[in-house]
Amino acid sequence: MGITARGLGLLVAGVLLLGAGFRFGYPELTLLGAAAGVAVAIAVLTAAWRPRLQVRRQADPDRVARGEPATMTLTLRNTGRLGAASLLAVDRCGDQVVPVPVLRLRPGADTTVRYEVPTARRGVVPVGPLRVTRRDPLGLVVLARTYGDSVPVWVHPRIHPLRAVPTGAGRSLDGQVDAVPHGSITFDSLREYVVGDELRRVHWRTSARVGELMVRENVDTSLPRIVVLLDNRMAAHPQRVRGTAESFESACEAAASVVTAAVREDLPVVLLFVAADASEVGTGQESPAVQGGPTGPLDRLAAVSLTGEGTLEAAVARLRRERLGDTLVVLTGPGGREDLGHVGALRGAYPSVVVGVFGAADPTPAGTGGLLVVDAADGAAFAAEWDGVRRW
CATH class of the missing domain: 2.60.40.10 (Immunoglobulins)
Structure with missing residues (x-):
């Protein structure tokens, strides 16, 4: 509640009138001062009424x-x-x-x-x-x-349709890495038994040790798994107008396009930020939420902003440690080209590494870290270059 200048003036005048009336014995002034006080009191009661x-x-x-x-x-x-x-x-x-x-x-x-x-x-x-x-x-x-x-x-980033999607890579038993047209099932982890699980998947030795039924979880190791790393550091996007970096907006559009293309092909996809947020997980279970959940990748792309925290070196260390997929897409700005050497160190952990650089005044030197680099002015240009890539 606030009193207006008119109300404050009336309240001060009422106090002065009351004081003068009592001091000098003028009932008329006392009456005027009292009337002013009553008017302010009624105003307070009127404004304090709370409508439902x-x-x-x-x-x-x-x-x-x-x-x-x-x-x-x-x-x-x-x-x-x-x-x-x-x-x-x-x-x-x-x-x-x-x-x-x-x-x-x-x-x-x-x-x-x-x-x-x-x-x-x-x-x-x-x-x-x-x-x-x-x-x-x-x-x-x-x-x-x-x-x-x-x-x-x-408000999600614009999505530019991508025709090409990485085919993925799988590791065969003889140590080679090849494109895999058919799936293979491999043990991944153990979890508690739930009604409906097949009894042939029960791991009896572990069940006897822990005292409750445990079943095996299998994954398709040859299914392409895409990891999108968005560089949201201020240092990577130095050119900003009124707090907005167009290179970062273009990178967000490219990330949304890759995630949407992966979901369209029913491929697991993980979206990460260099300056990680609390919602990031290394499970790859986010892709179904792209349809509308508040934790989905597109919602996270709508909410992400530039920050001065985080380093690309720390993000690369996490990717090397967790090995979340076989195709890595790194999206950065002109200021991030100096750190591409750290990304190049991931080629052993990720068979396919693609880097998108947005807003650079000149093309990225060929052979930078042995990476496949796509220079683009905006999200539409990135989509065109992406569809033209012949190797992953």
Whole structure:
């Protein structure tokens, strides 16, 4: 609650009038001072009345690609019983403020407002909460309250269709690494038995040791496993305009395109950031969530931002230690070319390594670290170059 300049002036005048009236014995001044005090008190009570409002929001859709339209529908209902509500209300939509007309909203009635959500930039656009401001009739006191929760609208990077998808590589028993057209099943880990598991998969020796049934988990070792490493360091994207690095936005588009192409082909894919976030896991189980879960790769690409933390050397050490796949796609900016030597050290752990460099003024020197480097100005150019790659 805040008192306006008019209310503050009236309150000060009332105190002075009361003091002068009592001091010099003027009842008229005392009456005026008391009236001023009563007016401020009534204003406080009027503004403090809390209307009972119910706020509902619906984003259509709540996940869009950059530049696609998204509409937010706000429904405000007066659930009170005493009287109509006339309020000043505004809704927050990202950095914008949207006015919501609430004039003579009778009990049980509702009003609906629709407006466009800005999707010109990749990111997570917070919508809400609704801010309602109440004033007394004399404009002496102002009180603002919030109603409803904040709802995110996920603006994903643009996706450029990729025709080519890595075929993967598998290690044969004689030590060679070849492209594998057919799968092979290999033991991966043990887990507890659940109803429905085949008894032939029970590992009886381990079950006897731990005292409960344990079953074998197998994986297809020849199935292509793609790892996408996005360089989100500020040092890798030094050219920024108003805090936005176009090279980083292009790298996000390339990452979204590769992830989507892998999901389309039912291939396991893992999305990692050089400056790792808490949601990163080394399981490769994220790809199904691309359809809409808040932990899916596209949502993470919408939320990721540049940071001064993290090093490419640490990310490479993690990739070498965990060996999450057989095809590694590294996406960086012009400032990341100096660290490509660290990426080149992964060629022994990952049979196929592709590096995308965005926003560089000149092409990357040929043979850098023995890597396949794709120089691109933006995500569309990367997609064209990607489809032209003949070896992985």
